Amino acid sequence: MIKVIVDMDKCQHYGQCVYEAPNIFKLNEEDKLEYLATADDSELGNIQAAVDICPMQAIQLIKE
Amino acid sequence: MGGLRTAESLRRTGFEGEITLLGAESEFPYNRPPLSKEYLLNPETKIHFNLNHDTLQSEFVLGDAAVRANLKEQTVSTEQGKTFTFDYLVAATGLRSRSLKFENNLLTKRFSLRTMSDTEKLRTAISSGMKVAILGAGFIGCELAATLTKLGCSVHVIAPEAIPLALALGEDFARVIQRNHEAQGVTFHMNTSVKDLIGEDDIRGVLLGDGTTIDCDILIEAVGSLTNVEWLADNNLDLSNGLLLDHALHAVTPEGSLTHVYGVGDIARFPYAHRQLPARRIEHWNIPIEMAKRVAKDICFQEGLDVADYSPTEVFRPLASFWSDQFDMHILSYGELHLATSTKLLDGDFDGEFVVGYYRDDELVGVAGLGMRGVLNTYRAEISI
Incomplete structure (x- = not known):
């Protein structure tokens, strides 16, 4: 399993992560970020890409 | 990085x-x-x-x-x-950072911003109530204007173009940014440049091309790289x-x-x-x-490793993206706006949140917006570079 943590104080809801890992991140109707806190290992590459691309460097990934 | x-x-x-x-x-x-x-x-x-x-x-x-x-x-x-x-x-x-040369080329109280150490030096030099002159109205110039205003400085931005960020974002978008900055207290001196620096050891001001002077305690050059x-x-x-x-x-x-x-x-x-x-x-x-x-x-x-789906002849076609935060404005863009020959308001209005499309002939080469992320993102797939 992968644990996903987003620092919502840092997040500016740019939504770049949504394109890298669409199964994990989305912008809701108010353009605010929503995400799944845990993910399957098959999402590792996508979540890693989301971590890298986040303009605010607000996403953390923990492998469990 | x-x-x-x-x-x-x-x-x-x-x-x-x-x-x-x-x-x-x-x-x-x-x-x-x-x-x-x-x-x-x-x-x-x-x-x-x-x-x-x-x-x-x-x-x-x-x-x-x-x-x-x-x-x-x-x-x-x-x-x-x-x-x-x-x-x-x-x-x-x-x-x-690029640096300009002046006849009175004072070097103290003069800053640029590219590295951690640049920021640390600037942070040490500033205090609330100071007068700051920023040369250049690009992203770094405008972001610094916003941050230094928040820190209580009185900020003057000087640049040769007519509207700050107009080169990057087009005139309509850029006017909104200028208005917002002015409402927060930033003063722009556009269509002009700095002719010389005033002061003996420390800088006291700048002399503009039209002969007017602006007092300042420090000067920041944000004039490209x-x-x-x-x-x-x-x-x-x-x-x-x-x-x-x-x-x-x-x-x-x-x-x-x-x-x-x-x-x-x-x-x-x-x-x-x-x-x-x-x-x-x-x-x-x-x-x-x-x-x-x-x-x-x-x-x-x-190296002969197995690289899934990769061929060296594969085209490299990245979608460029940038963002900028200035006061409460959060600007986001996709594509290559510099290619555009015309722009169009795609959604919202310039008094609030909006999305602008950038076109080269009839092709969408970029989008940029203030807020409205959901709408902005729907255009992402249509951009053709």
Whole structure:
């Protein structure tokens, strides 16, 4: 399993992560970020890409 | 950042050879966008990238700039006299701030902003109530204007164009930014430039082209940058504007591409995949990340590793993206707005949130917006570069 943590104080809801890992991140109707806190290992590459691309460097990934 | 992302991508793609990251700055890789914003406001802001040394398995040689490369002999030598040999070289040396020369070329109380140490020096020099003159109304100039206003400074921005950020975003968008800044207390002096500095030891003001003077306690130059490519000289490369590359991001010489030499990031001048236009550099934050992935695949492919779905002839067609935070404005853009010959308001209105489309003839080459992320993102797939 992968644990996903987003620092919502840092997040500016740019939504770049949504394109890298669409199964994990989305912008809701108010353009605010929503995400799944845990993910399957098959999402590792996508979540890693989301971590890298986040303009605010607000996403953390923990492998469990 | 370009170097770090390349090393990470290499490991993720299966590269098992030695990796050395050679950096001119003594800091481990850090994120530059906060330098004009959060890090200037608060020295506690964490700006270094998270490093996982276990998976990275790379040697960092910091605080020692590359001064010469011999691409035939495959060596790089440094300021401190070290020499490194390589099988592959990735040039990701980025930019440095440009500085202007004046007749009264005072050097104290004069700043630029590109590195952590630049921000630290500026933070130490400023205090609430100070008068700050910023030369240049690009992203760094405007972001600094916002941050320094928040810190209680009285900010004057001086630039030769008519509207701040108009070159980057077009006039309609740029007018909104100017209005917002002015409402927060920033003063713009547009269509003018600084003719000379006033003061003897410390700066006291600037003299503008029209003869008026503006008092200031400090001066910040945000007037663009130069590419750090001098160390690559004498290798028959095209260094006229960064480092010229081919579609696979290999360095180009008149005798053909060097398949063991790559460029990544701000210095990388790379060709369009489908447009008959000269190769360009893109100084946007996501570009080194995209280039790093591509370079890592190409190196692993050359090393005979199994790289899923990769072919060296594959076109490289990254979607550039940038963002900027100024006061309560959060600007986001996709594409290459500089290609546009016209713009159109796609949604919202200029008094609130909005999305602007940038067109070259009838093709959408970029979008940019203030807020309205959901709408903005729906246009992303339509951009054709």
